[in-house]
Amino acid sequence: QLQLQESGPGLVKPSGTLSLTCTVSGGSISSSSYYWGWIRQPPGKGLEWIGTTYYSGSTYYNPSLKSRVTISVDTSKDQFSLKLSSVTAADTAVYYCAGDGRGYGSGSDYWGQGTLVTVSS
Amino acid sequence: QSVLTQPPSVSGAPGQRVTISCTGSSSNIGTGYDVHWYQQLPGIPPQLLIYGNTNRPSGVPDRFSGSKSGTSASLAITGLQAEDEADYYCQSYDSSLSAVIFGGGTKLTVL
Numbered sequence: 001q002l003q004l005q006e007s008g009p010g011l012v013k014p015s016g017t018l019s020l021t022c023t024v025s026g027g028s029i030s031s032s033s034y035y036w037g038w039i040r041q042p043p044g045k046g047l048e049w050i051g052t053t054y055y056s057g058s059t060y061y062n063p064s065l066k067s068r069v070t071i072s073v074d075t076s077k078d079q080f081s082l083k084l085s086s087v088t089a090a091d092t093a094v095y096y097c098a099g100d101g102r103g104y105g106s107g108s109d110y111w112g113q114g115t116l117v118t119v120s121s
Numbered sequence: 122q123s124v125l126t127q128p129p130s131v132s133g134a135p136g137q138r139v140t141i142s143c144t145g146s147s148s149n150i151g152t153g154y155d156v157h158w159y160q161q162l163p164g165i166p167p168q169l170l171i172y173g174n175t176n177r178p179s180g181v182p183d184r185f186s187g188s189k190s191g192t193s194a195s196l197a198i199t200g201l202q203a204e205d206e207a208d209y210y211c212q213s214y215d216s217s218l219s220a221v222i223f224g225g226g227t228k229l230t231v232l
Contacts, residue, residue, distance in 0.1 A: 037221075046123065046210065046223060046224075046225050046226040047159075047167065047210055047212075047223045047226070048223065049220065049221040049222065049223065052221070060219075060221075062220050062221075063218055063219060063220055064220075096166055096167075102172070102173075105154075105155075105213075105214045105221050106155070106157075106172060106173070107155075107157035107169050107171075107172035107173070107212065108157075108159075108167075108169060109169050109172075109178060111166035111167060111168075112166065113165075113166060114166050
């Protein structure tokens with residue numbers, strides 16, 4: 001059973017860069033079946049897709065965030081990471097990492113517990 | 122405003138059947154992209170309920186079912202139980218946006 005766990009700072013200053021890492025256990029991030037993504041949820045609001053990556057390094061980003069987002073994968077550590085630059089209070093949210101087991105955009109079977117990131121000075 | 126439109130709330134009594142709609146357009150559901158559904162209980166991550174319009178992952182009760190027609194999709198829950206009280210989200214892909222998209226979410230209240 002795959003398990004995902006987010007890690008990173010819970011507080012980021014405005015105009016700074018949010019950096020999170022998702023560690024995959026119980027399986028390999030290099031599995032050909034899986035695509036790995038980041039989704040966020042502002043407090044009391046709905047879900048927003050940030051982007052998705054594959055172990056080969058292919059990436060797909062939400063156009064509304066594309067200019068500020070970088071998602072990368074480290075197969076040696078079974079980790080993938082999110083960087084979001086020039087953050088504002090609007091980026092305050094619970095950030096989830098997730099795994100799609102049947103291809104890109106096929107529905108996320110596995111989710112991390114989520115980590116709250118607050119943007120504040 | 123979400124590209125996929127869901128009713129903000131629905132309600133039903135225990136044992137009843139409820140449906141949650143997810144309305145899209147010709148650039149997403151109407152083009153043939155699959156719809157997936159999630160259940161999110163308070164304080165925990167979303168759980169995949171339905172994938173590929175109609176398929177249930179292992180462990181999801183058959184009280185939950187999905188359908189799709191034209192530019193819309195629906196999630197049906199039969200034999201409503203108190204534990205079904207949660208937020209429900211639909212998800213698809215939009216070719217005009219080149220993006221994975223979510224509905225705004227529907228809060229289900231079990232009366």
